[in-house]
Amino acid sequence: MNALFADVVWSDIALATLDTMIMVTVSLALTVMIGLPLGLALFLTGPGQTWANRGVHGTLSIAVNILRSLPFIILLIVLIPFTLVLVGTSLGVPGAIVPLVVGAAPFFARLVEAALREVDRNTIEAVQSMGASTRDLVWRALLPEALPGIIAAGTVTVIALVSYSAMAGVVGAGGLGDLAVRYGYQRFQTDVMVVTVALLIVVVQCLQMLGDRLVRHFSRR
Amino acid sequence: MIRINGVHKRFAGGSGAALCGVDLAIDAGEVFGIIGRSGAGKSTLVRLINGLERPSEGHVTFNGIDVAALAPPDLRRLRRRVGMIFQNFGLLSSATAAQNVALPLRLASTPASIRAAKVAELLDRVGLADHADKYPAQLSGGQRQRVGIARALATGPDVLLCDEATSALDPETTRDVLALLAALNHDLGLTIVLITHEMDVARQICDRVAVLQAGQVVELGRTVDVMIDPQHPETRALLADTVSRDPALAQFDGQVVRFTVHGDAATAPLISAITRETGADLTILDGRVGRLRNTAYAQMTLGIAGGDTAAALAMLAQYGRVSA
Numbered sequence: 001m002n003a004l005f006a007d008v009v010w011s012d013i014a015l016a017t018l019d020t021m022i023m024v025t026v027s028l029a030l031t032v033m034i035g036l037p038l039g040l041a042l043f044l045t046g047p048g049q050t051w052a053n054r055g056v057h058g059t060l061s062i063a064v065n066i067l068r069s070l071p072f073i074i075l076l077i078v079l080i081p082f083t084l085v086l087v088g089t090s091l092g093v094p095g096a097i098v099p100l101v102v103g104a105a106p107f108f109a110r111l112v113e114a115a116l117r118e119v120d121r122n123t124i125e126a127v128q129s130m131g132a133s134t135r136d137l138v139w140r141a142l143l144p145e146a147l148p149g150i151i152a153a154g155t156v157t158v159i160a161l162v163s164y165s166a167m168a169g170v171v172g173a174g175g176l177g178d179l180a181v182r183y184g185y186q187r188f189q190t191d192v193m194v195v196t197v198a199l200l201i202v203v204v205q206c207l208q209m210l211g212d213r214l215v216r217h218f219s220r221r
Numbered sequence: 222m223i224r225i226n227g228v229h230k231r232f233a234g235g236s237g238a239a240l241c242g243v244d245l246a247i248d249a250g251e252v253f254g255i256i257g258r259s260g261a262g263k264s265t266l267v268r269l270i271n272g273l274e275r276p277s278e279g280h281v282t283f284n285g286i287d288v289a290a291l292a293p294p295d296l297r298r299l300r301r302r303v304g305m306i307f308q309n310f311g312l313l314s315s316a317t318a319a320q321n322v323a324l325p326l327r328l329a330s331t332p333a334s335i336r337a338a339k340v341a342e343l344l345d346r347v348g349l350a351d352h353a354d355k356y357p358a359q360l361s362g363g364q365r366q367r368v369g370i371a372r373a374l375a376t377g378p379d380v381l382l383c384d385e386a387t388s389a390l391d392p393e394t395t396r397d398v399l400a401l402l403a404a405l406n407h408d409l410g411l412t413i414v415l416i417t418h419e420m421d422v423a424r425q426i427c428d429r430v431a432v433l434q435a436g437q438v439v440e441l442g443r444t445v446d447v448m449i450d451p452q453h454p455e456t457r458a459l460l461a462d463t464v465s466r467d468p469a470l471a472q473f474d475g476q477v478v479r480f481t482v483h484g485d486a487a488t489a490p491l492i493s494a495i496t497r498e499t500g501a502d503l504t505i506l507d508g509r510v511g512r513l514r515n516t517a518y519a520q521m522t523l524g525i526a527g528g529d530t531a532a533a534l535a536m537l538a539q540y541g542r543v544s545a
Binding site for chain 1: 324369
């Protein structure tokens with residue numbers, strides 16, 4: 001074991017895993033908090049919906065597209081001044097969380113919008129026809145009906161966050177991806193690369209399985 | 222009860238108008254059918270009544286209130302007086318039958334204690350007392366529509382709007398659902414506005430029908446009159462659609478006519494009488510006999526060959542209506 005992974009410092013691996021977990025968990029929570037309302041707004045202001053408004057929908061849509069068209073590595077750098085103002089530092093795990101959320105929230109919002117569009121038109125009309133306000137419509141019909149789709153969107157998003165977080169080393173945030181780049185690639189420590197990649201695969205598999213299980217649990221179709 | 226006056230509806234970006242100058246008056250307690258092909262504007266018309274759509278021109282009034290002029294909270298209150306059921310049922314797939322029926326009561330802030338009893342009563346009314354805890358996916362199409370009906374009735378509406386409510390159901394289930402609607406109309410005095418593309422559906426339960434074509438009412442009257450003696454080509458075309466088109470019709474060696482008769486003559490032995498008198502052979506190529514709101518009627522496609530064809534046609538014309 002020790003001969004095979006001679007360069008692997010297990011405490012570093014543990015720390016990196018913890019950093020990845022923290023970054024991904026906190027970013028996911030914030031991404032959902034921002035992306036879900038944003039996705040709802042995109043849906044509700046869309047053509048033929050309750051708050052149909054071409055101006056608002058167009059503006060939101062363009063903003064989302066702009067953020068989604070920036071590669072994450074660029075976003076990470078471009079956002080440094082913004083991050084500095086928002087959390088007081090552009091470095092480390094807190095410095096990485098801001099760009100992670102800015103990168104993932106628009107992505108999640110689009111997926112939420114798509115999930116809401118899957119809700120049967122007759123179901124929406126039925127709930128409106130029984131005298132529901134827009135708030136009732138959202139809480140009693142749209143979100144419960146789209147829940148499996150939203151969970152699936154969350155699963156895709158959290159895996160994207162794991163992948164994005166590998167680049168967070170650029171701002172010194174650490175994590176598994178950073179470990180793989182600095183030791184595995186730059187120092188030719190193939191064993192470190194193998195261990196981090198294996199861990200990332202396990203993390204992604206577990207997240208996907210958990211997501212699929214939740215989707216099944218909440219699906220009634 | 223419902224007055225539709227000079228209503229036009231154009232959709233933003235849509236080509237042409239969905240409705241162009243519709244006037245209708247629907248009375249309390251009647252079953253009113255709106256018939257037309259898909260795209261005729263039926264769905265739009267029915268959605269004006271509960272404000273899901275607003276007219277571009279004209280007015281829709283419900284018990285004297287202009288629906289389009291209502292502020293959102295008042296519109297929400299009005300919608301509780303107007304139930305609606307849908308072709309695809311529109312049930313929440315994430316909620317059980319009981320939870321679906323309870324939803325309008327929750328929205329109307331009905332106390333939980335009253336709600337449970339009311340839901341049980343409604344499910345019992347539509348014959349689904351044993352299926353309260355099933356999700357829509359576990360129910361058949363007919364059962365889902367019954368849940369839809371129970372849900373639409375939860376707030377005790379005066380009117381039930383039916384948007385192609387039986388179009389996704391098989392003929393037998395359709396009859397059951399229509400029988401339930403007829404019973405609700407009879408027992409509760411519920412006014413029903415029903416839109417359909419199937420003449421058979423209108424034939425079964427409507428007191429009056431309006432035929433809609435390209436956004437205009439082209440025929441309006443008592444179901445019996447419209448079915449037995451249709452005036453407008455669109456109505457005749459819709460009626461013909463309900464009869465199977467047999468290729469034998471085109472191949473028949475002789476004259477083919479459509480013949481409609483109602484009242485006592487519908488049950489008289491006409492065909493043998495005509496054959497005896499004129500020597501013409503009459504073949505029934507297609508047809509139906511039945512009752513429309515207690516009037517016996519027969520509609521058939523007849524092939525006439527041999528003998529005195531002209532005399533046979535003249536005799537037919539004495540009893541009923543003959544058309545090509």
